[in-house]
């Protein structure tokens with residue numbers, strides 16, 4: 557079931573196919589479905605939201621019921637056991653500590669002739685956070701999205717998440733939201749939720765930036781509304797790429813591969829190893845673990861379509877192939893992981909050594925688990941405080957400094973044929 561490839565060319569083409577899986581020809585109709593959903597929500601607002609929620613989530617309600625009420629928020633605390641509440645609080649604390657470590661700071665530079673230059677950071681006014689809810693409930697994702705928004709100083713945080721059975725939202729999600737200080741929550745998911753946040757409806761306010769992971773519909777929708785609003789990244793179906801050598805434990809590697817595959821039938825799990833014995837043992841372990849897996853059907857599909865083992869000649873080749881894939885998560889299950897790090901150029905998060913399963917980062921190590929997928933790590937990074945900030949450039953020139961650069965500006969304005977630009981400097985010089 558889990559294919560083992562030994563030829564480099566075949567490995568490269570498989571890696572490309574898996575990386576591009578959301579852009580593949582078979583997905584084109586999903587792109588069109590998403591466009592239609594977005595345009596309909598834009599034109600019809602709540603009516604469209606409620607219709608799509610009935611169609612895709614099988615839940616019917618009115619506009620007034622879209623927002624989670626205060627009493628539901630209170631009730632959620634009664635349903636979450638003490639141990640889980642403590643785990644949520646612990647994760648919150650560790651994620652917050654990490655995100656506070658490197659908050660971009662405004663700065664000014666005082667140069668010659670009283671020139672002042674700098675950058676001033678300000679948060680967006682309103683952020684929309686998407687918490688997936690189709691195939692699993694993600695209280696951890698609530699923390700990963702809400703905490704950096706809070707640390708950035710965003711005043712208005714609007715959370716959306718699909719309704720489960722009986723229109724309810726998983727209580728752990730509602731508790732995590734409250735622990736993180738988010739109280740404006742709407743039960744709507746999929747592309748329709750992204751459209752509502754991007755354009756606003758009668759009930760759901762328009763925001764400036766939308767963050768959070770999701771399935772193919774959510775991811776394509778975020779891609780389509782980008783520009784109208786900011787987004788974090790293409791945080792789509794999960795992926796892990798593991799580089800392992802003979803020192804790796806095949807049971808750990810197999811478990812880590814399944815830990816991604818169980819997210820979604822489009823999740824990707826790739827192993828690159830220089831040890832063919834390990835390759836065979838991992839493949840056997842994956843099959844064995846799948847037999848009793850509670851999410852077997854979906855996990856098996858992911859492994860069959862987007863699972864892969866490549867036997868490479870050496871770890872340098874593994875690093876090259878990994879860079880071609882640019883994984884969301886990279887695990888280095890090798891004897892000398894720090895020696896390979898310099899060769900890794902594109903990866904959302906790197907998990908180093910045998911005792912660092914990716915799950916530690918999923919829940920509470922501190923760094924964000926909302927990460928670019930499908931090649932996005934070539935040009936983008938983990939969700940962070942900076943996702944919710946923009947910066948304005950600061951420029952101040954003294955009369956003396958203006959005089960000094962006026963000649964160069966005059967030549968440039970002439971070259972561009974823009975006389976008023978030239979006048980705006982020349983007229984000031986007359987008064988100096």
Ligand SMILES: NC(=O)c1ccc[n+]([C@@H]2O[C@H](COP(=O)([O-])OP(=O)(O)OC[C@H]3O[C@@H](n4cnc5c(N)ncnc54)[C@H](O)[C@@H]3O)[C@@H](O)[C@H]2O)c1
Pocket residue numbers: 589612613687688689690691692694697718719744745746747769770771772773774790791792793794819820823884925926927928929
């Ligand atoms: N990259 C990351 O950082 C990260 C983190 C956590 C989870 N994930 C990923 O998030 C995703 C979560 O997916 P999920 O499905 O569990 O939840 P989801 O909330 O992303 O998607 C569920 C929604 O999809 C919509 N939908 C379902 N079928 C549809 C159809 N046929 N047409 C139109 N819309 C449809 C429904 O509206 C439903 O509410 C997984 O792919 C998981 O791997 C990624």
Ligand SMILES: N[C@H](CO)Cc1c[nH]c[nH+]1
Pocket residue numbers: 694696697793794795884918925926
């Ligand atoms: N692995 C996911 C990101 O792709 C994050 C997550 C949340 N809960 C469990 N896992």
Ligand SMILES: [Zn+2]
Pocket residue numbers: 794815816819918
């Ligand atoms: Zn996970």
